[in-house]
Amino acid sequence: MNPLCSKCNLVVYPTEKINCLDKYWHTKCFRCEVCNMSLNMKNYKGFEKRPYCNAHYPRANFTCVADTPENIRLKQQSKMQSQVLYKEDFEKNRGKSFTVVTDTPELQRLKKSQDQVSNIKYHEEFEKSKTSHLHEEVERSKTQHQQPGNPAPAAFQPSAASQNYHYDPVPEPVRPAAAAPPPSAGQKRYRAVYDYAAADEDEVSFMDGDVIVDVQQIDEGWMYGRVERTGQQGMLPANYVEAI
Known part of the structure; x- marks a missing residue:
C-alpha cells in the first residue's frame, strides 16, 4: 500500500516519492513552509520535522533566566566572595600602592615645558636674591660710614693723589656699525x-x-x-x- 503525502494527504507513488524527515512527500510538495520554495535533498533544512529553506530556517533565540531564589543566593554568595578577596588584596598591598605612568610623547613634552618654566623661575629668583644682597651690602657700608667715630672703610677713603688730581677720561670714538639689511616682509626675528x-x-x-x-x-x-x-x-x- 502506498503512503500518503504529509503535505497534501494524497497517495504518493514510488516515481514521485521523497522520504525525508520521517515522512513521505510528493516531489512538488516538498517545499519551504514559509516561502513555498521548491526544495530537494541537498538544500533543505529540517526543523520539527518540517522542511525550510536556508533563509527561513528558524534561528535559536536566547532564553531569559528568571531570578529564582537559588540564583539570587548564588549571586549573593559570589558577591561576598569577591569582596573578601578584594579586602585581602587591599590589606596585602597597603602602603605599597603606586601608579605606573607611561612616558608618552605628550607627557615628555609637558615635562620638558615644566622644566623650562622652573629654570626660568630659578633665574628670576637668583637675579632678585643677587640684587637684594647687593643692596644690603651697600646699605651696610653706608651705615658703617655714617656712624660717628667709625672711620670709613679703605674702599671709601679717597687717597691724597685722588684729592689733588682729577682725571677726566676721554671717551673713545664709537665706530658706526654697518647697516644691517632690512628683514624680508613677514620674516620674524x-x-x-x-x-x-x-x-x-x-x-x-x-x-x-x-x-x-x-x-x-x-x-x-x-x-x-x-x-x-x-x-x-x-x-x-x-x-x-x-x-x-
Whole structure:
C-alpha cells in the first residue's frame, strides 16, 4: 500500500516519492513552509520535522533566566566572595600602592615645558636674591660710614693723589656699525634671553643674545627657527626668546 503525502494527504507513488524527515512527500510538495520554495535533498533544512529553506530556517533565540531564589543566593554568595578577596588584596598591598605612568610623547613634552618654566623661575629668583644682597651690602657700608667715630672703610677713603688730581677720561670714538639689511616682509626675528641646550635631535641649541630668524610658530610653547650665529635650525622653546 502506498503512503500518503504529509503535505497534501494524497497517495504518493514510488516515481514521485521523497522520504525525508520521517515522512513521505510528493516531489512538488516538498517545499519551504514559509516561502513555498521548491526544495530537494541537498538544500533543505529540517526543523520539527518540517522542511525550510536556508533563509527561513528558524534561528535559536536566547532564553531569559528568571531570578529564582537559588540564583539570587548564588549571586549573593559570589558577591561576598569577591569582596573578601578584594579586602585581602587591599590589606596585602597597603602602603605599597603606586601608579605606573607611561612616558608618552605628550607627557615628555609637558615635562620638558615644566622644566623650562622652573629654570626660568630659578633665574628670576637668583637675579632678585643677587640684587637684594647687593643692596644690603651697600646699605651696610653706608651705615658703617655714617656712624660717628667709625672711620670709613679703605674702599671709601679717597687717597691724597685722588684729592689733588682729577682725571677726566676721554671717551673713545664709537665706530658706526654697518647697516644691517632690512628683514624680508613677514620674516620674524627673535632674541634669546637664556641659554638653551637641545634635548632632542629635532631641537636647536643657542646662547643668550643669539638672534633667531625664519621663525614659525608651532604651538603655544614651541616654535621653529634658525640661529643666525651658527646657521643651525630646529625646534626651540618660545619662553626662552623675545621678539625683536
